[in-house]
Amino acid sequence: MDNTVVRNIHRADAAVLARLEKLGVATVHEAQGRAGLMQPYMRPVWRGARIAGSAVTALIHPGDNWMIHVAVEVLKPGDVLVVACSSENTDGAFGDLLATSLKAHGAKGAVLDVGCRDAQEITQMQFPLWSRAISAKGTVKATLGSVNLPVVCAGLRVCPGDVVVADDDGVVVVPRADAASVAQAGEERENKEAAARVKLAAGALGIDLYDMRKALAEKGLKYVDGPLD
Amino acid sequence: MDNTVVRNIHRADAAVLARLEKLGVATVHEAQGRAGLMQPYMRPVWRGARIAGSAVTALIHPGDNWMIHVAVEVLKPGDVLVVACSSENTDGAFGDLLATSLKAHGAKGAVLDVGCRDAQEITQMQFPLWSRAISAKGTVKATLGSVNLPVVCAGLRVCPGDVVVADDDGVVVVPRADAASVAQAGEERENKEAAARVKLAAGALGIDLYDMRKALAEKGLKYVDGPLD
Amino acid sequence: MDNTVVRNIHRADAAVLARLEKLGVATVHEAQGRAGLMQPYMRPVWRGARIAGSAVTALIHPGDNWMIHVAVEVLKPGDVLVVACSSENTDGAFGDLLATSLKAHGAKGAVLDVGCRDAQEITQMQFPLWSRAISAKGTVKATLGSVNLPVVCAGLRVCPGDVVVADDDGVVVVPRADAASVAQAGEERENKEAAARVKLAAGALGIDLYDMRKALAEKGLKYVDGPLD
């Protein structure tokens, strides 16, 4: 299956995507059992975006962005491009022309385990983009990779059609089959958190709200009055 | 003293805290003899805040934020929560619910030698927060640590009640006993710098203003006219 | 040539500098054959600046900013100060007083392979500044270095009078002798990219626009219809 492009993939339901986008990364990550996060070096190029979409995956090689160009053809509106690399690399494999092209095809954003460039233009376009680095270093188009095969991006396995949710907290991925149940669990968690937020804002203590005092005492937590100095 | 919470600590004088807050990190650091800085990986989650407050310290373990919940109970208005960890870790031990709770109890901000999450919400709340990373990675509540014992945070020893000053330049800590004298020294430095700033803005050279020419010559600095190419 | 200050250097033509500034880092880097970039850890202290100017170079030592003060005297309006260090160091060798002084002498900005401080003040001044770190750590004035000798800054050789172009994508350096031809090549590239941008925005595929299909097939790229799951 090397050097292969898979044209068609299954995608998640648009309504479920909208629900996951609203929940955001931290809630979705908790809702699927504290799983599915990319490593925290994956950061937004500009702050404030929040997206969810189906993953179109590409595997490239260090200093070579050829397969990103290939991937654009199989993108559909609402997709998120996820670019992995065969070794650690920060070269600027993605710039404002690719952002323009992705935008024209309706992509919601991109997640790059390499560098991006044209950061000012991409910020002005408000194209949602996450990357491991910003670097103007140019790339060649010499070595094949793959499109829409499973990849590992920022320490996380991503399959084509998985749901990618990204915001300022990073990037979380939900297997397509779990998307609806994770959305459901996330909304329940959100509701509980909304209630907790009101109580905490009014001064309630978390150790009371979450009923931790007994467990703390059983583990042996000691309180002393102090001050000790 | 393991697994201990100290309820009461001595705190710095509010008037002195206000003076140190106004001076900011770089000036306070110089004023206490170029000492007391956390390592520069400790960065603000959003840019533009400047705070000073008394340290309430917590020691947590990697992937576990239990003691942060415990610490909230002993916080008083004006305090800054300082969270250390027993080994290097970037998990998101602090999010918008904890920020809401700290704000409700009057905390001025928090400094985390781990990760934080809900960066968008915390930025919107304008809750002052410094951390070593932004990560949505969730944490458990399984292992005890301590509250209000001395800790090492980002390479710096912090005792409960020490003054924490933080802004875009990072975080500096002043022992409580030294706070007044450091504020005094900082204000004197600030006055000198204000005078220097006026002269430099008018085009004066630092090597004249600070009278460096003789020392440079004695050390052997040579001037050649050039150009050499 | 140790411990030497070269007073006069050749500088690039102002009109050429203006053309390179307009092109920006990514285009200039491509236009000179994908060469001349500093490593991507060199980042702007605040986002949004774009400058080009002639390099005035300084070599300092870790924890010591003496030669930056010396360098100010030989700066001319339009120059960019480039500070290298004899070993890796993040101490805050440059703050708002030096920024004030550089601004007073007409410097367009500075590039530091060490840390800077007073980030809030420098952001308010909108003084263009790139550095490897932000750190309040103060420095001494004890060891000589050089001004206007060639240096290596962030992995790149910089000679005095070279053209420094910097924006949110990082920093690229063009040898003075090549400045006009690189500007020319960059403008041609920009024109081509402008045409491509219009087509891509209209939905054209890069693999058609850049005529890649044949090369991809020759290298052995396979397409399968999918979905595979």
Next chain:
Amino acid sequence: MDNTVVRNIHRADAAVLARLEKLGVATVHEAQGRAGLMQPYMRPVWRGARIAGSAVTALIHPGDNWMIHVAVEVLKPGDVLVVACSSENTDGAFGDLLATSLKAHGAKGAVLDVGCRDAQEITQMQFPLWSRAISAKGTVKATLGSVNLPVVCAGLRVCPGDVVVADDDGVVVVPRADAASVAQAGEERENKEAAARVKLAAGALGIDLYDMRKALAEKGLKYVDGPLD
């Protein structure tokens, strides 16, 4: 499938494992199309081992080694334990007691995306071990993970029963279904390399041996006589 232990897995053929072990990491990686390598931070605790075995996988959490203890029960002679972690962590989750236990059950070695400790004892035992760090930091047994589900370890997806080959060059993983064909391809490559080695040792030039002169010329490589200085 969270918090699950899979008792039985398919394993690779012992004869094929022996062939892959003999080939070593670099050859196996090339033989499967330059794929399957862990990131280079995964290093041997002591130099000189070379192993191949079937992967038994474990997922642990930062600062918690509970599931390693659980994994021992399902290990069989010839297996290699592969330990992944839910976030970046260097705590010493594996020491000489676990090494003793793994050895007693016939494990060929272990690969840890966390830290190990008792490095001197493990070196004396000559137990083959790769890890991201050496750290004496102790761990707790508080949070469940999984055994024998697919994991991502050092940037690489590993499924239970995959072939793990490790030596001083790092760690490469071969899907069980591909093991025989990769061994075959590796041996062919080895034979070719042996022939090349003899010629190179006799002074042949690689650009002749691999017939590169024409391609270099077509790409535009220029030769000048020099010296240029």
Next chain:
Amino acid sequence: MDNTVVRNIHRADAAVLARLEKLGVATVHEAQGRAGLMQPYMRPVWRGARIAGSAVTALIHPGDNWMIHVAVEVLKPGDVLVVACSSENTDGAFGDLLATSLKAHGAKGAVLDVGCRDAQEITQMQFPLWSRAISAKGTVKATLGSVNLPVVCAGLRVCPGDVVVADDDGVVVVPRADAASVAQAGEERENKEAAARVKLAAGALGIDLYDMRKALAEKGLKYVDGPLD
């Protein structure tokens, strides 16, 4: 207390030091409640040493080793020199001449939060040395620091007279007042581990030996027979 040398310090009992040295880093760290470890970037320059001694502390500045020379005068036989630095630095502040001098004064070894040089000579001398880097970069003697005041070294607070234990697992520090009780606890742990080692070597499972099955079941660990593929 800036720029101060404290001539005399309390030291730990020689018999206790010998017991702690025999236990090694991992056991001592566990015996004092999983506390007191330096960060794992602190590594031995050569493998195989194991020492314990009383800490003589020095604080130096980046690129400046003056206070190490000053510290030698206050060292006594059996001491371990612990060198902290006011900011991150890898310059080679310690070489074979200092190693010769420390050895002549009976020092057991040194721990450097900076770089060392002359690695080949120091290895041949078998002088026990831990450092954050090996670097030939020379240092100046221009800025004062302190000797025998508390410092933070590799993330850990060290007071003069604290017990420093170091081996291939890193460096652990025990407060002098706790040395005897930690030695006692360590020996008890060692005895238990020796018994466990015999059982594990004979094939016993840790989950039986440590009686974990019930706790695992209560937390919800599921077993499935598999194989799943």
Next chain:
Amino acid sequence: MDNTVVRNIHRADAAVLARLEKLGVATVHEAQGRAGLMQPYMRPVWRGARIAGSAVTALIHPGDNWMIHVAVEVLKPGDVLVVACSSENTDGAFGDLLATSLKAHGAKGAVLDVGCRDAQEITQMQFPLWSRAISAKGTVKATLGSVNLPVVCAGLRVCPGDVVVADDDGVVVVPRADAASVAQAGEERENKEAAARVKLAAGALGIDLYDMRKALAEKGLKYVDGPLD
């Protein structure tokens, strides 16, 4: 001058090379005024080698080792191959076949600002090799670079024909024109150090030997008797 190979270069005198090799990295670095060191991430693949030779330089691109093959043809006995890369990369661009080829042509060793592989074989061959990483990751042969043009390697400018000295302390480079005078200065330094070593081994204090007491007092160093606790 892009994509160019320079066939002939000036080389340093063999007798001077032998003298510099004997001195080693730390002494040579000091002897040329604490200049010329590569960054400390450049480490020997195996410990114990010490070499000096004339630099043959190559510039490669990430994931591509083509120009190393080209460089072999212009190597002469006694040379050291210095490989720079156009961006940060750890791929294994150099293995035992290239080591065999370099050895056959009389190269003294190689210095790689990328990764190497076949570490076990290269160690057995005792081929002197320094690199930024060990990685089995294979490379392609697709993009031209240069041979025997000046490069920046590990933060240091290297010109063809410069003297490269390497040992366990790292790599230092001496401009060819300075080689004889640096050797002379190094030998003088070595003689002084030999005398100092004898005195230090006999217990002399560095602060007496180097006559530092007066300077320390003038700077304000205070001595207190202690103990303070």
